Amino acid sequence: xxxVNQRKSSTAVKRAPAAxxxxxxxxxxxxxxxxxxxxxxxxxxxxxxxxNEAGILSGSLYHHFDSKETIxxxxxxxxxxxxxxxxxxxxxxxxxxxxVLSEMVRIGFSTLEPHRAAITVMQxxxxxxxxxxxxxxxxxxxxxxxxxxxxVDQIKRGQAAGQFRTDVDPKLTYRMIRDTIWxxxxxxxxxxRLNTGGLAEHYITVLFDGLATGARTSQKS
Amino acid sequence: xxxVNQRKSSTAVKRAPAAxxxxxxxxxxxxxxxxxxxxxxxxxxxxxxxxNEAGILSGSLYHHFDSKETIxxxxxxxxxxxxxxxxxxxxxxxxxxxxVLSEMVRIGFSTLEPHRAAITVMQxxxxxxxxxxxxxxxxxxxxxxxxxxxxVDQIKRGQAAGQFRTDVDPKLTYRMIRDTIWxxxxxxxxxxRLNTGGLAEHYITVLFDGLATGARTSQKS
DNA sequence: GTCTATATGAGGATAGAC
DNA sequence: GTCTATCCTCATATAGAC
Numbered sequence: 001x002x003x004v005n006q007r008k009s010s011t012a013v014k015r016a017p018a019a020x021x022x023x024x025x026x027x028x029x030x031x032x033x034x035x036x037x038x039x040x041x042x043x044x045x046x047x048x049x050x051x052n053e054a055g056i057l058s059g060s061l062y063h064h065f066d067s068k069e070t071i072x073x074x075x076x077x078x079x080x081x082x083x084x085x086x087x088x089x090x091x092x093x094x095x096x097x098x099x100v101l102s103e104m105v106r107i108g109f110s111t112l113e114p115h116r117a118a119i120t121v122m123q124x125x126x127x128x129x130x131x132x133x134x135x136x137x138x139x140x141x142x143x144x145x146x147x148x149x150x151x152v153d154q155i156k157r158g159q160a161a162g163q164f165r166t167d168v169d170p171k172l173t174y175r176m177i178r179d180t181i182w183x184x185x186x187x188x189x190x191x192x193r194l195n196t197g198g199l200a201e202h203y204i205t206v207l208f209d210g211l212a213t214g215a216r217t218s219q220k221s
Numbered sequence: 222x223x224x225v226n227q228r229k230s231s232t233a234v235k236r237a238p239a240a241x242x243x244x245x246x247x248x249x250x251x252x253x254x255x256x257x258x259x260x261x262x263x264x265x266x267x268x269x270x271x272x273n274e275a276g277i278l279s280g281s282l283y284h285h286f287d288s289k290e291t292i293x294x295x296x297x298x299x300x301x302x303x304x305x306x307x308x309x310x311x312x313x314x315x316x317x318x319x320x321v322l323s324e325m326v327r328i329g330f331s332t333l334e335p336h337r338a339a340i341t342v343m344q345x346x347x348x349x350x351x352x353x354x355x356x357x358x359x360x361x362x363x364x365x366x367x368x369x370x371x372x373v374d375q376i377k378r379g380q381a382a383g384q385f386r387t388d389v390d391p392k393l394t395y396r397m398i399r400d401t402i403w404x405x406x407x408x409x410x411x412x413x414r415l416n417t418g419g420l421a422e423h424y425i426t427v428l429f430d431g432l433a434t435g436a437r438t439s440q441k442s
Numbered sequence: 443g444t445c446t447a448t449a450t451g452a453g454g455a456t457a458g459a460c
Numbered sequence: 461g462t463c464t465a466t467c468c469t470c471a472t473a474t475a476g477a478c
Contacts, residue, residue, distance in 0.1 A: 165432060206397070210430040267471065280475095452469100
């Protein structure tokens with residue numbers, strides 16, 4: 001198991017070494033920046049814009065952060081730490097695979113609201129952040145790998161236990177589930193017909209039982 | 222029905238009015254730029270990079286295009302025109318909803334290879350392009366709306382005909398299908414275990430019949 | 443159709459006063 | 461902790477020679 005923040009300690013440390021001391025002010029600025037990153041993209045967001053929105057001047061931001069990258073770094077780490085912690089909790093339940101997988105789907109959708117901005121940034125700016133020189137954002141890939149292992153293990157367990165059909169590829173199935181959940185940030189808005197819980201149940205229904213009515217078509221293989 | 226390129230003529234015109242005359246050279250430059258846009262993001266891609274890759278200097282690009290936006294515009298239009306044309310053809314078959322929907326899924330996946338770069342740009346830079354001043358990229362939303370209508374109509378037809386379960390929301394279901402297909406550009410690479418055709422069949426299986434084995438759980442409502 | 447040269451502006455970041 | 465002022469770099473885009 002790999003710690004998102006690369007510390008030896010297993011405690012949930014919040015920040016990369018280069019960052020300044022913890023503070024509410026700082027957290028507020030991070031949240032604020034995250035919203036703009038999500039709306040316009042990381043690169044299109046200027047430090048002047050972030051500062052404006054916070055009611056200060058751009059130079060003042062550098063009292064809190066040593067660079068724009070540090071801000072987005074903190075946005076993403078916070079999300080990933082929360083997500084992985086919740087997945088781990090679900091896995092510890094030792095329930096049957098279908099139950100665990102359902103719960104993981106619910107966890108995914110439930111992060112859409114609290115972490116909407118972070119998820120949006122992660123999806124839109126992933127390629128760019130990964131293309132930056134240095135290994136600063138390598139933890140993105142490590143976190144992704146760990147999450148993938150969790151999901152794929154459950155799918156395989158479910159196949160071994162006879163709960164899931166065996167003519168689907170576990171990794172491929174995981175990717176499709178993952179994509180379906182996260183991409184929902186693009187269109188999900190709180191206050192619509194369904195909340196994230198409803199979204200999750202809707203998806204679980206289709207995922208497990210399919211869109212077709214009536215008799216199951218024969219299972220290949 | 223709305224024409225992607227907003228012309229009165231229904232012929233498939235390839236370019237916005239501001240752009241220069243058609244040419245193979247120009248098309249080559251567009252394809253080349255699309256790859257870089259996809260890799261690094263639209264904003265992070267400089268005209269110097271595009272020109273470099275083409276073996277010319279940045280100033281020379283402006284002989285072919287009047288701005289960087291014009292290039293990405295052409296990338297996206299080309300993809301959307303092709304996609305919508307193919308959807309329309311599928312709808313004209315007048316087959317039953319399940320068959321039509323399957324075919325639309327296949328069409329979606331089949332665009333992953335030829336239009337990989339355009340799809341990537343569309344996903345990563347959609348928010349940014351939409352946030353630009355002016356109505357230049359409004360056609361993105363119009364195209365999206367038209368496609369949504371096509372899908373949702375088929376899902377509703379399928380429900381009315383008894384082929385699809387009625388306890389799912391057509392629009393929501395469409396969105397999840399759409400997302401699952403397009404986001405696959407993030408990880409799909411030609412030459413893997415499955416080609417896009419295989420991907421499509423895999424997804425159609427899970428979509429219609431579900432991941433679970435054995436007896437169907439009861440259909441709610 | 444490409445090059446040279448350059449205008450013009452914006453962005454990230456810094457230094458030091460307050 | 462914020463402001464003022466500014467540096468430095470790099471971006472898009474232009475003008476005109478070849």
